[in-house]
């Protein structure tokens with residue numbers, strides 16, 4: 001995939017997708033001539049959600065090259081980028097409908113030769129029935145394995161909750177710079193941003209600090225693509241389930257992209273369909289990334305924060321905004337508490353809250369301690385140390 005080169009492109013009108021021929025005679029002629037005129041061509045990509053197997057075969061016979069549609073291209077990209085077991089299983093699951101249509105097609109072909117309905121000796125099952133059954137069993141196995149992996153992940157989820165680190169989900173259109181931004185915010189060298197679609201297929205978590213030293217977890221997510229084929233959406237939206245458990249969503253946009261407005265609409269519509277709690281949807285922080293590519297960038301949206309994740313512009317402002325909202329939504333406060341240094345208060349605060357500053361007063365053995373503390377921890381503190 002990574003050494004594919006676009007040799008040429010053309011925009012042509014198509015007939016309604018369910019018609020047998022997708023192009024009219026004239027357009028088909030134009031296309032065929034164009035393809036024959038490019039001797040180094042190895043494949044043709046039609047930006048159509050799904051080609052029927054029959055149409056695909058007819059076009060491939062006519063043009064002598066592989067023909068991809070949106071579905072098979074996205075599937076191919078996913079396959080190249082899948083690293084974890086979960087991502088691989090999801091792709092295998094997304095391939096099942098494709099295998100099923102191929103089978104259906106094969107069957108109509110076989111039936112013409114009267115082979116498809118022949119029984120396999122002694123089994124009481126035709127060849128095709130057996131193929132369908134095997135496919136179903138395969139699907140069942142994949143779903144089971146995925147379910148197991150997900151259960152393991154929900155264990156992670158509860159741990160995350162107990163440790164009380166606010167969780168920030170970073171979302172956005174594919175290639176907008178999510179991974180680059182998290183890398184810039186956390187200094188995590190393990191992250192690998194790439195100039196390619198769907199570089200990130202798995203949800204990963206990375207720790208970082210906000211200006212007042214509050215530790216947070218940034219979650220990197222799979223990028224969105226408008227008109228992502230349906231079966232793929234289904235299998236991958238499961239990886240987005242965890243977003244519901246985050247404290248804040250950061251929506252990253254590539255504002256240098258010509259279709260940035262359409263991309264935003266597409267991301268917002270996916271977010272709406274994820275059934276997220278309304279407090280999450282209402283507090284989304286919008287980040288306008290890649291401002292280094294635009295001279296004198298002036299954001300049309302007043303609430304958005306302009307940054308360059310690559311060059312590190314605007315990150316402090318972004319962190320401050322994230323902190324402001326995270327403190328609000330998680331019910332945490334920044335307080336200064338006077339403690340007696342002879343007692344256990346200070347070590348309790350270190351354990352149960354985030355200590356930012358300790359200002360010791362040697363004259364009377366006390367300290368003013370600046371902490372970030374949740375309402376529940378503050379309640380416990382007051383009960384434990386009533387004075």
Ligand SMILES: Nc1nc2c(ncn2[C@@H]2O[C@H](COP(=O)(O)OP(=O)(O)OP(=O)(O)O)[C@@H](O)[C@H]2O)c(=O)[nH]1
Nearest residue numbers: 175177178179180193194195198199200223309310
């Ligand atoms: N000029 C410029 N390029 C950037 C900036 N941020 C990211 N990029 C580039 O954009 C490309 C995509 O970055 P990623 O961080 O991989 O994007 P992503 O949103 O994680 O992409 P997927 O995981 O594929 O959805 C890379 O080539 C980055 O170097 C930026 O602020 N300025």
Ligand SMILES: [Mg+2]
Nearest residue numbers: 178179199200
């Ligand atoms: Mg990424």
